[in-house]
Amino acid sequence: MSADTARGNTGWRWALAAVIVAVAVAVALWPQFTHTDDKSAATGSTTATGPAEPAVAESDRAAAALAACPLPTGAPVGDSPLRGITLDCLADGRPVDLVAALAGKPALLNLWAYWCGPCAEELPLLQQFSQQAGNALTVLTVHTDQGTAKALSRLSGLGIHLPGVEDPNARVRTAVGAPAVLPISVLLRADGTVAKVVVRPFTSVEDISATVAAELGVRA
Template sequence: MSAEATRGNIWWRWVLVAVIVAVAAVVALWPQLTRTDDKSTATGSTTAPAEPAVAEADRAAAALASCPQPTGAAVGDTPLRGITLDCLADGKPVDLVTALAGKPALINLWAYWCGPCAEELPLLQQFSQQAGTALTVLTVHSDPGTGKALSRLSGLGIHLPGVVDPNSKVRAAVGAPAVLPISVLLRADGTVAKVVVRPFRSVEDISDTVAAELGVRA
């Protein structure tokens, strides 16, 4: 073999060694590079922005009734046990079952963007006025937009007590489909009597349904 050929073989061997070293370096650093990418993704634009704080003036302008408070009444075996939601009127936490226990209740799941909900809410307010203290009607805004909920209620002239459920905990707990509006009828001990997956069409419709399921005629 000539000297020139020998030098050529040696050159190619050094090239091969350099490639092997480079590949080994990339393999060694890959886990660290991957962790860095994962961290930047976790702290980057994939995180949803927090909802803007709701001004107390907006809550006051809505003039909503105060949320019910716990009375110490017995609570039965209900899927709603342990669910705490913020009151629309003042932003304070409300333990749903303990606050409602003691008398039958109708909790209505709605959202500011829901057309049928806007038609149903005035009917629920009329029914609540007829029912008086015999039954509690509580609205549950099933969307993160608390400010938009207050604005919608103000525009509709609705003053029922309400809570905000941004993660749809109530709907998931009762096993209802992802539609709105939904009304959940609760017995006095907080157990679920009926899940109504449709909008009510009249005050009489609400009254008849509540009478049939809860024994309360308004």
């Protein structure tokens, strides 16, 4: 073999090796590029708070015919865990400062969700109890999930007209330290402090009356 031929073969081998190295480097780096792109795409399509809830039609609120949420009374407030929590009223969408609105008399906050079976059985009992209690106590429903329109539809189907608020981030449940179950009833004293967190569904109007009388001193 001549010297020129040997040099030619050596040059060809070096060129082939360079191509192989380049391909190997590209293959090694490719997953990094694609993972970065995938992560960017995921970040662009998903947020910590999830997709924004569509606006609720006023006709849906009107059809539900819910009682208006209570207004601030100016009554003194104690060291309530609900202090600073403002939620939207289901009846008209306006913000409700819970402690300020409920202060002045005892209250029963019922945490529920449109998909909750035991909640659907309990809500009519709470409405009957509220009618018996009259002005002695406020019964307020707290929809503890997203989906205001679904909540309104569920209440309308059940014939429930109690005042209620929307709590998509479960702020009330978190504030009172309740477990992630539904339904839950929070019994508040007149100054907004918590008397009892009831982690079970009520089984009758008498059950509600007895529990409220024992914890809040209100007989209905």
